[in-house]
Amino acid sequence: MITIRPAKYKERKIIVDFQKKMASETEDLQLDEKQLKKGVEAVFEDFNKGIYYVAEDNNKVVACLLTTPEWSEWRNGTVVWIQSVYVRKDYRGKGIFKTMYNFIKQMVEREDDLKGIRLYVEKTNLSAQKVYQAIGMNGDHYQFFEWMKSF
Template structure:
């Protein structure tokens, strides 16, 4: 399969939003997101590139996966770390290297940029399949535990 990676564009908003609703339901124990809110959230990223950037994987012109990168300034590294968020690969295309292609694209961007320092992501503790994929690509979980507080 020839997997093409490209930035998300305005005409991709609905596809990305649909993927995010499906991803949340699948990976967050049946969490049902409000589609209009997700549409607005995806649109906000497209309208303000400082919020992040979507990356899409296509096979034969069909979008089969996506993720969002969110920049975080690191004073320790004097550069930007990209956080990987909202990873989704259509079920029909899993185990075909879609996420690997997305990740490889990002890793190459970081390696070639003097301003980018690395990649990070978080994963639900129960999502063992995703953890296995990340480990196979050379990512580690040895440095940090993520703690959060979210307003109701």
């Protein structure tokens, strides 16, 4: 049975590994492990940065995601961003992300100061886009733009 829960600090190495795999699979990026490790640890050290959640099957972590807060003055509350989603290959297609998403959605529905959920997806990641549409999310409202310094 799959259970969803906040990640524990001792699981940071698993999360680092998942994030390296996700970057490689989705964007063909090879992340600097030392920098990534510091970034993951920073989340555990400061919950204002976000919260990692994991999916567990028989005490084995099989997926993770990171939620980060965005203040919305229009809604006078926080929008939860889902990012850094990774599901082990041998667990894909089994509804793991849907289970994780529903866990986050129920949290948002329970807490008055939480107003919604957003995520972004690589334009070429069509399989992920299909999953997000299937669980009731839409990509119709906003176009995402960014500028990032080089690694």
